[in-house]
Amino acid sequence: MSADEPLLAIERLSLSYLVGGAALRGLKDVCLTLGRGRILGVVGESGSGKSTLSFAIPRLLPKNARIEEGSIRFAGIDLAGMSEKTLETIRGASIAMVFQDPLSSLHPCMTIGQQMSDAQRAHRRISARERRARAVEMLRLVGLADAEQNLDRFPHQFSGGMRQRVMIATSLLLQPDLLIADEPTSALDVVLQGQIIALLTGFRERLGTAILIVSHDLGVVGDAADDILVMYAGEVMEYSGAGEIIHHPLHPYTQALLRVMPSRRARGRPLPTIPGRVPNAHEPIVGCAFAGRCEMTRSVCHAKRPDLSSVGARKVRCHIHNPDSGWHDALEIPVPAGLTA
Ligand code: ATP
Ligand code: MG
Numbered sequence: 001m002s003a004d005e006p007l008l009a010i011e012r013l014s015l016s017y018l019v020g021g022a023a024l025r026g027l028k029d030v031c032l033t034l035g036r037g038r039i040l041g042v043v044g045e046s047g048s049g050k051s052t053l054s055f056a057i058p059r060l061l062p063k064n065a066r067i068e069e070g071s072i073r074f075a076g077i078d079l080a081g082m083s084e085k086t087l088e089t090i091r092g093a094s095i096a097m098v099f100q101d102p103l104s105s106l107h108p109c110m111t112i113g114q115q116m117s118d119a120q121r122a123h124r125r126i127s128a129r130e131r132r133a134r135a136v137e138m139l140r141l142v143g144l145a146d147a148e149q150n151l152d153r154f155p156h157q158f159s160g161g162m163r164q165r166v167m168i169a170t171s172l173l174l175q176p177d178l179l180i181a182d183e184p185t186s187a188l189d190v191v192l193q194g195q196i197i198a199l200l201t202g203f204r205e206r207l208g209t210a211i212l213i214v215s216h217d218l219g220v221v222g223d224a225a226d227d228i229l230v231m232y233a234g235e236v237m238e239y240s241g242a243g244e245i246i247h248h249p250l251h252p253y254t255q256a257l258l259r260v261m262p263s264r265r266a267r268g269r270p271l272p273t274i275p276g277r278v279p280n281a282h283e284p285i286v287g288c289a290f291a292g293r294c295e296m297t298r299s300v301c302h303a304k305r306p307d308l309s310s311v312g313a314r315k316v317r318c319h320i321h322n323p324d325s326g327w328h329d330a331l332e333i334p335v336p337a338g339l340t341a
Helices: 050-056 084-090 112-121 128-141 147-151 160-171 190-207 218-222 242-247 252-259 299-303
Strands: 008-019 022-034 039-043 065-074 095-098 178-182 210-215 227-232 235-241 309-311 314-316
Touching (some): 022 065, 050 178, 112 128, 128 147, 128 160, 160 190, 178 190, 190 210, 218 227, 227 242
Parallel strands (some): 039 210, 039 227, 095 178, 178 210
Antiparallel strands (some): 309 314
C-alpha cells in the first residue's frame, strides 16, 4: 500500500441479489474513499443500500448476493476478489462491525467476559489473563464503570445503551483500522444516540480508527462525520464534505432528506416523509432513480441516467449539476393538448 493510498477505496461497485432467477438491484457503481482516522457517514432512506454496502466491504453478504463489477481496496488489497480464508483474517482484526441491535450479535447465554475473550482468541495468541485485562480496559474506555463486575454479567442484564457500548468495546478489542457501524444508534433515544456517536468519534481520535457510520438520519451523523455519502436505490447521489452536504446540499434528494430529518422534527409532530416511494429493487430504472419524486425534473431526467459529476471537490449524480446533460437547454415549454409539434 502506498503512503498516499486511502485505507478504503471502493470503485464502481455493482452488486445484485438473485431471487427466483431474477437479479435485483443491490448496488450500482458505488465509489468512495475513506482515509485512516476519517469518519464517513452513509445516509439514505430505507432500502437505499446502506446495509448492503456495509456488509459488502468485509464480504459478509447473504448467499444470494453477487458482486458483478468493481473493486473494494482495503489497505491496498482488493477484497472483492479475495479468498474466504484470507478474508477471515481481515474480518474482526482489521475491519470490525457494530449493528443496530447488539442482542443479535451477543450470545444470550454467555457472559460478556467470555464473549470478549473469544473475540480476541480467534486472532491473537495471548493468555486468558491478558484477554480479560484488555476487555476491562475497553469496557472502561466505553464508559462502563465496574468493568470487572460487568464482565461476569449476561447481555440481558444490560440496558440498550449499555449493550451498544459493550458491542463497541468488543469490536475495538483488536484495534481495527476500520469500524463499520450500521445504524448503531437507531434503537436508542436521542440522548443515548448522541453519547454513542461521541464515543465513536472519540475512538477515531484516540486509536486512529477510520469509521463508516450508517444512518437514515442525516442529523445523527452530520456533525460527527468528515464526509457524507448519500445513497438512493443502490446508487451514490451525492458525496462530499459533511458541512457542504448539511449547509449547501446540491442534489434534490439530499435537500429532501434534510427536510425530513427525524432528529430535527419538533417533538409530538408526525414524522415528515418525502412524497412518493423508493423504486422497488426489481423495477428497471431508465433515467435518474429519483426522477419519480423530484420537483426539478425535465425530460432528460426520465430518459438518461445522470453521471456522478464533479462539482469542485464534490460529487453529485444529478443532471442539474452537469452543464452538458441537456437539463439547462432551452426551457421546455409543454405542447398544449390537441397540438402536435
Ligand atoms: P434500511 O434503512 O431499511 O436498513 P438499507 O439502506 O440498509 O435499508 P439494504 O438492506 O441494503 O437497505 O437493502 C437494499 C435493497 O436490497 C432493498 O431493496 C432490499 O430489499 C434488498 N435486499 C437486501 N438484502 C437482500 C437479499 N438477501 N435478497 C434480496 N434482496 C435483498
Ligand atoms: Mg440497513
